[in-house]
Amino acid sequence: MQNPAPRLGRPRDSHIDQAVLAAARELLAESGYVGVTMAATAARAGVGKAAIYRRFDSKAELLFAATLHGMDIEPPADSGSLRGDLRAMARVIHERLTSPAARQVIPPLLAEMSHDAELTGRLQNTFVASERRDLAVIVERARKRGELRRAPDPALAHLLLGGPIFLALLVLPDPMDTARLDAIASAVAAGLTTEPGDSPAD
Amino acid sequence: MQNPAPRLGRPRDSHIDQAVLAAARELLAESGYVGVTMAATAARAGVGKAAIYRRFDSKAELLFAATLHGMDIEPPADSGSLRGDLRAMARVIHERLTSPAARQVIPPLLAEMSHDAELTGRLQNTFVASERRDLAVIVERARKRGELRRAPDPALAHLLLGGPIFLALLVLPDPMDTARLDAIASAVAAGLTTEPGDSPAD
């Protein structure tokens, strides 16, 4: 995305924003990430290519905005237990990652990250930051509940919970079922609950 | 890669295999995945493009072969405990994923997977299958040792252990340190050890 606030001259037509994003989503669904073309998107939206490039610096930014931007996750409700909270959280994370659009778009965007710092920031912000924030809440809740003696690093919790989902999305052929999702959440809950010193050998 | 066995005519020059792979690795280090060009690779190797395409079906296959192929992981030694085995395994997985070449190459290859079934198989075989096999050994060992009452699904173990490492590689800016790697392994060990029914709410 680009700078949002000019106050002089003709203002951006917000209908175009919507038309472009919609066109991009349609083409993505029809032809996949590679099949989405700036020219085709412009044509589908009834818009000039320049109008797109005025809003998005690149195809990657466009498709990010069309699919992932604003897909905020809701703050997790208190289920009464750490494990319950993690299960809910796992489902939320999973859901967000496995929408058809997201499945199409995430791998190429991850590939783009190496040459696009701005996109990198955007992706990290969308996924990592918000999820860590929510996990911090969950973990703190568990500590207050007495399930945890000390609240572990939310970043660790995020890796433990989100990592398996992420890996499954990217390299496994078939989507995960709820049972497996719950098994992951349970294992993470157990892993977080057990103190580092609890195990016999260290 | 392609079929290896014609027996007529001039045989393949095996020097070329090496020269091409070396050239690809050099260019990858210099310019990143996108910067690697088949033409440049051929030129650098002192070779025609056809000689490359005779060996590799596509740029993706070439770079896979140049960086990831044959990077087999050694079967994990018995450390005496599940947690110790997982720590060793975590380090092995991490090491393999974070070589400079692998970091450059993995994201684009993941993106390529959607339109290249052969590559998909190759990647899954290299990463998922071998790691699952090794984890199966580890888990079975722990069961025999008495650490686990029932051996959990190796696929689950793989997701739990490999997922966090994978996620960190792809979306986090900085590499993981050993402490975090160990923390992950410990948490996974605890998660696997705790029976599903042990927790109060299920």
Place this chain on the structure above:
Amino acid sequence: MQNPAPRLGRPRDSHIDQAVLAAARELLAESGYVGVTMAATAARAGVGKAAIYRRFDSKAELLFAATLHGMDIEPPADSGSLRGDLRAMARVIHERLTSPAARQVIPPLLAEMSHDAELTGRLQNTFVASERRDLAVIVERARKRGELRRAPDPALAHLLLGGPIFLALLVLPDPMDTARLDAIASAVAAGLTTEPGDSPAD
């Protein structure tokens, strides 16, 4: 150019006319015809693009107005001989065509003529018509003087005198010197003086 006479609402700011033309001339000198951009001209003049298009229909019209319009040639003084008159006329024509601005602008405008009838008319009026008129005067003067038995077609005279100057401007690398200009005028004078039937073979 466009219709000059609105009488309602805010009157045109005549400072803008000058600023635009000056900006166009500056940019023309700096960057040549192609390098002149409507946007850049507007910016240089401190003016909106609309203010330019309100005055000129196109880039071609603008640059015509900025460089050639009003460049009227003075009626030729009587030098006492056809040859003298033609020499004076040749210099006038040459001078008008070889100002730096004119050299930059004439070839593109000639190219534009094929798709712009209005511009065609303007150019023909500026160059052909006025020069023919003046040549008609010169030729008629020569007839009265007795140098010519019959006044030849002024259009022919114009082609004979203006053509060589034009050709030199467009395709020759270096500008013409006065000697050559005089030689051309002399030859044309001789050519017009000699009756068609004077030559042996016809």
Place this chain on the structure above:
Amino acid sequence: MQNPAPRLGRPRDSHIDQAVLAAARELLAESGYVGVTMAATAARAGVGKAAIYRRFDSKAELLFAATLHGMDIEPPADSGSLRGDLRAMARVIHERLTSPAARQVIPPLLAEMSHDAELTGRLQNTFVASERRDLAVIVERARKRGELRRAPDPALAHLLLGGPIFLALLVLPDPMDTARLDAIASAVAAGLTTEPGDSPAD
């Protein structure tokens, strides 16, 4: 055009040369210079754009090659008189300039000359140089015949004869008829025959 002589690798397909030039000529006839598009030319020729750019540096070079290149004028036959030779020469020049393709292409190419030195050379070579050469022959023939005491500068002769034709082509609406062409040639013959000192006032 570009360098003609590689001896390694796959040779240029000369069918493509012809197909591209033919396509360019067709499109030129259908849509005019501006209407000719590199993409359309490629499509029409059943060829990739790169194959065109490999042969021609720019649209201007392509259209030059498609219309004017190789349009050499034949050496003028001896008609027995300077005037006859000039008439023949005038017709040859006129004919070359007024083919439909040439009429379309010459004005834009003249406009391109200012930013394309190579094209400038090509055009000067095609038109100026060859015509001067032929005129030198004609003038020398006339001198030997005794029609001229001294052979005038062929460059001057070229300006006098070619200039009017050129001017008529570029700025006059309608094509010239043969009568006018002959009148020009006659006038030039007379102009060249008359010695500079013959006229009363110098």
Place this chain on the structure above:
DNA sequence: GAATAAACGAGACGGTACGTCGCGTCTTAAG
């Protein structure tokens, strides 16, 4: 040893997306 078959270096080829740029029009708010 000649014939065959394939590999080889070089680079042309078809195709196609990219991002940029300019033109001339349109849309604001301000005057």
Place this chain on the structure above:
DNA sequence: CTTAAGACGCGACGTACCGTCTCGTTTATTC
């Protein structure tokens, strides 16, 4: 109604890269 600013539709440009094909040449195996 004019102005400054600048967004808009359109569409061409020239570049780049992919993966394939075509040369002429080289190098083994097979007849």
